[in-house]
Amino acid sequence: MVKQLSAWLLVLSSGAVSAASVVEQINQNAHMGVATCASSVCHGSSQQFKESNVWQNEFARWQEYDPHANKALQALRSAEGQAMARKLGLGDATQAKVCLDCHADNPPADKRGERFQASDGVGCEACHGGAEQWLTSHADKGVPHADNVAKGLYPTDDPVKRAELCLSCHMGTADRMITHRIMGAGHPRLSFELDTFTWLPEVTHYEIDEDYIARKGDFNGVRDWGIGQGVAAANLLDTLTDPRHGWDGIFPELVLFDCHACHKRMDSKRWAARPGTGLGPGVVRLNDANLVMFRHVLAAVDASAASRIGTMTRGLHQATTQSRDATAAAARSLSAEIRRLLPRLAEASWGGDSLMPILDSLLADGERGEFVDYASAEQAAMAASSVIVAFETAKAIDAAKAEQLRARVDAVYERVKDENAYQMGAFVNALRELRRAAAQG
Ligand code: HEC
Ligand code: HEC
Ligand code: HEC
Ligand code: HEC
Known part of the structure; x- marks a missing residue:
């Protein structure tokens, strides 16, 4: 009685x-490895078995034609x-869990049998589930399909279950998440349709x-198409x-939105790190062009305050990837710091002698890769120009030199004419040339 009650409670609580x-x-039981399935009397025959319910050449077909075997893991080794x-700061893609979860069969260490090999790619058990408990029984014709499913064989024949399985890699789920950041690093956009993909000859x-049909019931393409859309x-x-x-x-996770709402073209793949933000690819950045330029002007007055503004700007960018509260806190202290420094600029x-520190500061940012954004480059061009004009007006430089520098500023502008x-x-x-000309006595 007690036993029955607790079993009943278990059912209730799991429900x-x-x-x-x-x-x-899929990872409920140990994965025995593709080698376990590949014997010639099991699934590794070179010919289809005539007398069998299943072809028994599944391994050979998988190995030869199926992208899950021969391309999925290779994609992580490729230069791309x-x-x-690297752009995501993950190191080697073939060791990164987030990539392996979709590009290989990646059960936890304690769910790997002796013959399991990580190098197999998306192997049999990535779709059919860890075989530890059903390996013996599934080869016995007398054991019904449902019994094997109860032992952890994944029900790939059930269209809802199959849709959930395929989409876990071909769309991403909470467990196998593909993010806009990963897309920003150059990952191809995912698209999937259950019925079409189930029957593509290579898989x-x-x-x-x-x-x-006797064992599992009939297939229906229209049904599967509809179920795939719903799932x-x-x-x-x-x-x-x-x-x-x-x-x-x-921000909301952008991978869930229509890419073309923001991207007019999807082929740019130009992302490069901007050290001043510390942000990875695919992150929406605050427009910090004015913050950056304020820091360069400040460099002429107080170098250490300028570097503090730089650090705080980076902190603000980081905060936008954390939360609204963290962002508000970082923004408030940065704003207070700027207001505290404004009188210094006024005085x-x-x-x-202020000319060179400003140009040096601008150029140092340029050399570090800070002007990957058009917006910040445009601000930098305007900054360079106002600096030269201001010094000319104040007669801090003579007319001949001013004219020479103006030609250099024009060349800088030329580079931001067309976004x-x-x-x-x-x-x-162009910035480097301007600085060189300014440095000449
Ligand atoms: C949610 C699952 C998922 C995640 C996470 C994921 N990928 Fe992919 N990836 C796919 C799928 C599915 C494709 C095939 C897209 C297609 O062509 O339909 C693919 C395609 C690729 C390709 C192109 C392969 C080719 O043959 O053209 C590369 C390269 C790649 N992924 C690398 C990575 C790297 C590196 C990571 C980790 C940062 C990663 N992927 C994370 C599912 C994923
Ligand atoms: C990408 C997912 C995937 C991979 C990888 C995969 N399968 Fe399958 N397999 C399926 C689907 C889907 C079906 C068809 C639906 C069903 O009846 O279960 C299927 C059907 C089968 C069947 C026929 C079942 C029947 O009752 O007629 C066998 C046998 C089989 N797979 C063996 C293997 C073996 C062996 C491997 C590894 C070499 C493998 N599969 C790899 C998804 C996969
Ligand atoms: C463990 C993750 C994973 C699962 C589960 C998975 N796939 Fe895939 N699939 C991939 C990856 C990764 C690729 C891309 C291989 C490449 O081209 O680099 C791929 C490629 C494919 C392709 C070739 C697509 C193309 O654009 O050329 C088909 C078709 C496909 N999968 C069908 C399915 C079906 C049907 C299912 C469900 C039964 C399924 N996959 C389940 C990871 C998975
Ligand atoms: C709400 C707007 C928005 C949506 C929706 C959006 N993106 Fe982006 N995406 C951005 C922004 C902003 C950046 C730039 C981040 C940066 O410059 O580092 C970006 C960067 C990228 C990049 C890098 C571009 C490059 O030049 O290297 C790729 C690739 C990308 N997104 C793909 C996608 C895909 C695929 C989708 C749809 C699944 C998508 N984006 C949806 C706003 C969006």
Whole structure:
């Protein structure tokens, strides 16, 4: 009686908690490794077996044609995959959990059998579930499919379950999250349709015949198409409302929105780090052009205050990836610091000796890669120009020199004339020329 009651309570409590996720189901039991399935009397035959319910050449087909075997993990080794992981600060892509979760069969260490090999890519058990408990029984024709499923065989025949499985990698879920940051580092956009993808010849190692229908019921493409759409829609809404994944700092997770609402073209892939922000790819940045220029002007008056503003600006950028509260706190203290420093600028003499520190500060930012954004380059061009004009007006430099410098400023401006043709390298070169001319006595 007690035993029955506790079993009943267990059922109740597991029902109250939401059902196990795909990844939990797949990783419920140990993964025995593709080698375990690949024997020629199991799934590694070179020919289809005539007398069997299943082809038994699944391994051979998988190995030869299936991108899950021969491309998924390779993508992480490729120059493209390696560059992506580097930009995200993940190190080697083939060791990064977030990448391996979708590009390989990646169960936790204690769920890996002796013959399991991480190098197998998206192997059999990434879709069919860890085989520890059903390995023996699933080869016995007398054991019904449902019994194997109860032992952890993933029900790939059930269209809802199959949609959840495929979409966990082909769209991303709370357990296997693909983010706008990963997209920003150059990851291809994901798109998936259950019925089409189930039957693309490179992945099929199954067919619907009489014995299949007897064992598992019929397939219907229209049904699967509809179910695939429904599961994907619910998945998007669940992620959007998931407090862990629906937000990225002060912004909603942008991967859940229509890419073309913001991107007119999707092929730019020009992201490069901007050290002054400390932010990775795919992060929406605050417009800090004025903050940056204030720091350069300040360099002529108080170098250590300028570097403090730089540190606080970086802190503000970081805060936007944390929370609204952190952002508000960082913004308030930075604003107070600027107001505290303004009188210093008002009191300074701004003689000829202030010219070089400002140009040096601008150029140092340029050399560090700070002007990857068009907006900050445009501000820098205006700053360079006002500095030269101001010194000329104040007669801090003579007319001949002023004319020479104005030609250099024009060259700087030329580099920001067309936003779509902007190139940081050329812009920084023009700044360098301006600084060199100014430095000549
Ligand atoms: C949510 C699952 C998911 C995550 C997380 C993920 N990927 Fe992918 N990735 C995919 C899928 C699915 C494709 C295939 C897209 C297609 O062509 O339909 C792909 C494609 C790629 C490609 C292009 C491969 C080719 O053959 O053209 C590269 C490179 C890549 N991913 C690298 C990475 C790296 C590096 C990471 C980690 C930073 C990563 N991926 C994280 C699912 C994922
Ligand atoms: C990307 C996911 C995926 C991978 C990887 C995968 N399968 Fe499958 N497999 C499926 C789907 C989907 C079906 C068809 C639906 C069903 O009946 O379960 C299927 C069907 C089968 C069937 C036929 C089942 C039947 O009752 O007729 C066998 C046998 C099989 N897979 C073996 C393997 C083996 C062996 C491997 C590894 C070499 C493998 N699969 C890798 C998804 C996968
Ligand atoms: C563990 C993650 C994972 C699971 C689960 C998974 N896939 Fe994939 N799939 C991938 C990755 C990664 C690629 C990309 C391989 C490449 O081209 O680099 C891919 C590629 C494919 C392709 C080739 C697509 C193309 O654009 O060329 C098809 C078709 C496909 N998967 C179908 C399915 C189906 C159907 C399911 C569910 C039964 C499924 N996949 C489950 C990770 C997965
Ligand atoms: C709300 C606006 C918004 C949406 C929606 C959005 N993005 Fe972005 N995306 C941005 C911003 C802003 C950046 C720039 C971040 C930076 O400059 O570092 C960016 C950067 C990128 C980059 C890097 C661009 C480059 O030049 O290297 C890629 C790639 C990208 N997004 C892909 C996508 C994809 C794919 C989607 C849809 C799944 C998407 N974005 C949705 C705003 C958006």
